[in-house]
Amino acid sequence: MNRINSLLAGVLSSRWMKALAVVGMAGVAEAQGGNRWAPFPPASDFGHRFSELFWLITILCSISMVIVVLLLLIPLLRDRARPGHKANYDHGSSLHDKRLTAVISLATFIVLDAWVLAIAMKDLREAYWNMPEVDQAETYPIEVLGQQWAWHFRGPGLDGEFGTPDDILEMNQLTIPKGRPVSFQMTSKDVIHSLFLPEMRTKKDVNPGSINKTWFKPIEAGEFTILCAELCGYAHYQMFGNLTVMEQEDFDEWEESASLLGIAAYDPEDEEAQWAWEWEE
Numbered sequence: 001m002n003r004i005n006s007l008l009a010g011v012l013s014s015r016w017m018k019a020l021a022v023v024g025m026a027g028v029a030e031a032q033g034g035n036r037w038a039p040f041p042p043a044s045d046f047g048h049r050f051s052e053l054f055w056l057i058t059i060l061c062s063i064s065m066v067i068v069v070l071l072l073l074i075p076l077l078r079d080r081a082r083p084g085h086k087a088n089y090d091h092g093s094s095l096h097d098k099r100l101t102a103v104i105s106l107a108t109f110i111v112l113d114a115w116v117l118a119i120a121m122k123d124l125r126e127a128y129w130n131m132p133e134v135d136q137a138e139t140y141p142i143e144v145l146g147q148q149w150a151w152h153f154r155g156p157g158l159d160g161e162f163g164t165p166d167d168i169l170e171m172n173q174l175t176i177p178k179g180r181p182v183s184f185q186m187t188s189k190d191v192i193h194s195l196f197l198p199e200m201r202t203k204k205d206v207n208p209g210s211i212n213k214t215w216f217k218p219i220e221a222g223e224f225t226i227l228c229a230e231l232c233g234y235a236h237y238q239m240f241g242n243l244t245v246m247e248q249e250d251f252d253e254w255e256e257s258a259s260l261l262g263i264a265a266y267d268p269e270d271e272e273a274q275w276a277w278e279w280e281e
């Protein structure tokens with residue numbers, strides 16, 4: 001057993017192992033196009049709030065972990081049995097111990113939970129729940145239908161109305177303009193899904209029988225990720241797509257041709273495609 005242990009320790013601490021680990025990590029980071037240890041940078045105007053909260057929680061938890069580990073190590077080393085010293089222990093059940101436990105719990109709760117909760121509630125009020133008024137000129141509306149296992153998106157097209165032949169229908173692909181609030185109304189055909197746009201720091205459940213709303217304002221043009229964040233059946237993993245954010249001029253051009261394509265492809269007999277609803281104000 002000892003020989004196996006020392007062999008294993010030798011392999012794990014060898015230069016080769018370290019070199020392999022470094023190459024492996026660099027490879028993964030390269031493949032992911034950036035730093036694999038941090039979340040993607042946010043691409044929506046409120047996204048930085050969520051990144052800041054993420055780092056605050058990570059730092060607070062790291063600090064408290066260091067404190068807990070130190071507090072465990074000190075008595076472990078100080079009070080252990082060793083030549084000339086008998087192990088020293090108690091059950092931590094004296095009044096003094098109970099008071100200390102209560103004070104530490106309360107302090108932890110106030111510093112960690114209440115602080116994080118206060119920031120989170122402020123972010124929700126000021127950004128996430130602060131949905132802009134839908135005004136066609138400024139806000140771009142999108143209707144979303146989730147199903148096992150695909151995302152359907154519907155833009156209003158050139159007439160600005162949903163449920164008309166010039167609607168823009170996309171599947172597992174969504175095209176939106178940069179720099180304008182995009183307002184989503186969403187429902188599901190079957191089970192609960194969850195629309196997750198990680199770079200936009202947006203995630204919201206998509207429920208059958210009701211319409212959920214969310215919004216964000218993309219501040220960067222490019223290609224981003226669409227996912228389903230609710231385990232919705234055996235092909236849940238297939239519910240991913242691509243979000244394209246275009247500069248306004250490119251988007252205008254795209255919207256016009258997509259809307260005309262919609263008219264050309266419109267088939268009033270196709271009941272599956274008639275899932276639009278009247279936009280809820």
Ligand SMILES: [Cu+2]
Nearest residue numbers: 193228232239
């Ligand atoms: Cu799903």
